[in-house]
Amino acid sequence: MPSLDLLRSLSDEHVLGALIDHQRLTRTELADVTGISKPTVSESVRRLLAAGLVIDTGERTTGRGRSGSYFALSPALPGALVVDIAPDAVTVESVDVRGRVHTRTQRLLTAPTRPARVRRALKAAASEAVADTVARDERTPSLAVVSAADPVDRATGRLVHLPDSPFLIGEFDPVGELRGFVSGEVVVDNDVNWAARAEVGGGDFAYLHLGAGLGCAVVADGVVLRGHGGLAGEVAHVITRDRRGRAVTFTEFFAAAGLRRADSAAVDVEALLRRANAGGRAGAAFRAALGEAVAGALTAVIALADPGEVVVGGEWGSDPVVLEAARSALAAAPRTVTLRAPSCTLEPALVGARAHAVAMLRRDLVATLR
Numbered sequence: 001m002p003s004l005d006l007l008r009s010l011s012d013e014h015v016l017g018a019l020i021d022h023q024r025l026t027r028t029e030l031a032d033v034t035g036i037s038k039p040t041v042s043e044s045v046r047r048l049l050a051a052g053l054v055i056d057t058g059e060r061t062t063g064r065g066r067s068g069s070y071f072a073l074s075p076a077l078p079g080a081l082v083v084d085i086a087p088d089a090v091t092v093e094s095v096d097v098r099g100r101v102h103t104r105t106q107r108l109l110t111a112p113t114r115p116a117r118v119r120r121a122l123k124a125a126a127s128e129a130v131a132d133t134v135a136r137d138e139r140t141p142s143l144a145v146v147s148a149a150d151p152v153d154r155a156t157g158r159l160v161h162l163p164d165s166p167f168l169i170g171e172f173d174p175v176g177e178l179r180g181f182v183s184g185e186v187v188v189d190n191d192v193n194w195a196a197r198a199e200v201g202g203g204d205f206a207y208l209h210l211g212a213g214l215g216c217a218v219v220a221d222g223v224v225l226r227g228h229g230g231l232a233g234e235v236a237h238v239i240t241r242d243r244r245g246r247a248v249t250f251t252e253f254f255a256a257a258g259l260r261r262a263d264s265a266a267v268d269v270e271a272l273l274r275r276a277n278a279g280g281r282a283g284a285a286f287r288a289a290l291g292e293a294v295a296g297a298l299t300a301v302i303a304l305a306d307p308g309e310v311v312v313g314g315e316w317g318s319d320p321v322v323l324e325a326a327r328s329a330l331a332a333a334p335r336t337v338t339l340r341a342p343s344c345t346l347e348p349a350l351v352g353a354r355a356h357a358v359a360m361l362r363r364d365l366v367a368t369l370r
Contacts, residue, residue, distance in 0.1 A: 008047070011036055012369045015044040016053060019073050020097055020362065024057055026068035045071055051368065053077065073097070077365065078142035080357040081129060081182060084350045085118060085148040085159075085174065086191065087111040087167045087212055087266065092125040094133050094141065095354055097361040103132040111212070112165070112264045115172040122174070126181045141181065142364065145357040146174045146188040147349040149213055154230030157188035164236060164251045166213040166266035184364075187356065192233065193217045193224045194352035198344040199311055206307040207342075208235070208298065210317025212266040214250055216297075218305045225305075240296025243289040253293040257286075269315045276321050291325030298326070299333050313342040 014034040018025060022033070027045060031038045048054035052074055059070040077097055084091040087109065094103040105128040107121035133141060150159040150168045157175040159168055175186045196207035196217035207217040216233035218225045225232050236251040243257065254260055254267050259275075261268050275286045294317075298310060316322055318341040330336050344351055 008044070009369050011040050011044045012047055013366050015041060016048060016073075016365065016369070017362075019054060019071065020365075024059070024070040024072040026061060026070055028068055030071070053365070053368070076139060078139040078183070078361075079133065080361055081126060081141045081144040081178070082350065082354045082357050083122070083126070083144060083146040083174065083178070084191070084347075084353065085122065085146065085150075085172075086349075087113075087149050090118065090121040090125050091350065092122075092129045093350070093354065094129045095357055095361075097358065097365060099354065099358040101354075102136070103129045105129050105132075111167050111261075111266055112169050113167070115168070115170045118168065118172055119177055122177055126178060130181050140183050143184045143357065143360055144178045144182045144186045145353045145360070146178070146186065147191045147194045147353040148172075148174065148188060149191045149349075151234055152188050152190045152230050154226050154228070157186065159188075160231070162231075162234065162236070164265040166261075166264055185360070187360070189224075189226070189230075189353075190215065191349035193226070194350075194356070195313060195342070195344070195348035196224055196311070196352070197356065198342075198348040198352035200343050204306070204308040205311060206233075206301050206305055206309075207311045207313060208294075208301070208317060209314040210267075210294070210312065210322070211314035212261070212269055214267070214297075216301055218301070218307065220305075235297050235301065238297050238300045240293045242293070243285075250293065250297045257289075267316070272316050273319060273322075276316070276319065276325070287321065287325040288329070290322065291327075291329035294322070294326040295329035295333060298330055298339075299335070302333075302335050302337055307337060309338040309340060311342050312339050313345075313348065318342060318345070 018033045027041050030041045054071050055074050057070045057072050061068045079096045082093040089106050089108050091106045093101050095101050105125045107125045148159050153160050159172040161170050174188050178186045192209040192215035205219050209215040214236045216235040218233050237249045239247050240250050242248045242253050259268050259272050327339050
């Protein structure tokens with residue numbers, strides 16, 4: 001039989017959850033939303049008020065009958081920082097437990113870049129976001145979730161430099177850099193993994209990111225597989241075919257085609273899209289070669305991960321012409337799956353990281369009741 005303390009904790013959790021999902025509620029409305037009796041709701045509200053998690057807004061219901069007080073989440077509850085370290089900018093958001101973005105600040109970068117430049121940009125953006133939070137009489141953020149356009153060491157959260165890295169030249173430690181800005185945990189993962197988490201439905205799929213950088217996330221039973229060191233899905237060095245049918249690494253295809261940015265391993269997205277959408281025989285030949293190269297990388301992913309489908313995103317990956325070229329080439333492979341464009345197209349990595357930050361805030365808030 002459940003203990004009295006456990007029953008109280010569960011009641012408090014349901015009431016707190018209702019107040020997270022609604023701006024304000026009376027005791028009667030809380031009872032309706034949670035399905036808990038009014039006396040039990042009243043006791044729960046009393047405990048949450050005493051704990052400082054809930055406030056009486058001072059507002060009262062109007063109309064006939066006895067007036068009721070409106071209750072809401074305490075505005076002093078800690079929020080989180082959501083950080084996106086991308087090739088072109090470092091973006092930092094301050095979010096609350098409802099997922100509302102209170103502050104968004106950004107510092108521009110140019111790729112390739114080095115750790116010192118990223119460090120300065122991150123500290124400047126994080127300082128601005130935290131200063132705004134304190135100015136609004138809120139607590140220091142309790143945690144941070146970081147999306148990075150680079151491989152991430154699973155054990156340490158450091159950004160790892162691999163050969164032909166299109167963005168960061170050297171290693172970088174977001175966990176260490178953000179420790180002074182948050183009171184608790186810092187979670188780091190690469191941008192493709194976060195973009196995959198932003199997709200609706202979960203299940204078993206792969207997310208192939210084709211942009212200035214190349215990456216892949218493998219999702220099994222709704223969980224992103226990170227691998228022993230966090231490098232699962234790094235497809236830049238899988239073997240595919242170039243325009244002459246020779247075996248090359250995926251990243252070498254773009255070097256051979258003259259589609260890398262100057263002084264960088266990053267793909268020149270604008271040049272690629274111009275060639276992919278060009279008319280005539282040259283355009284058709286390039287589309288066929290590009291489709292073969294993408295299909296070669298996908299063949300490796302399909303053979304090893306057995307996804308139900310592949311989501312193809314990124315600045316050029318979800319272009320309709322590119323996607324159709326990949327479909328055509330993959331159709332000739334021994335094993336094939338459905339290819340589709342992402343359902344989340346606006347800042348998918350940031351969307352995924354933000355959702356995880358909110359889930360962590362809710363988890364920590366509920367944990368205070370136990």
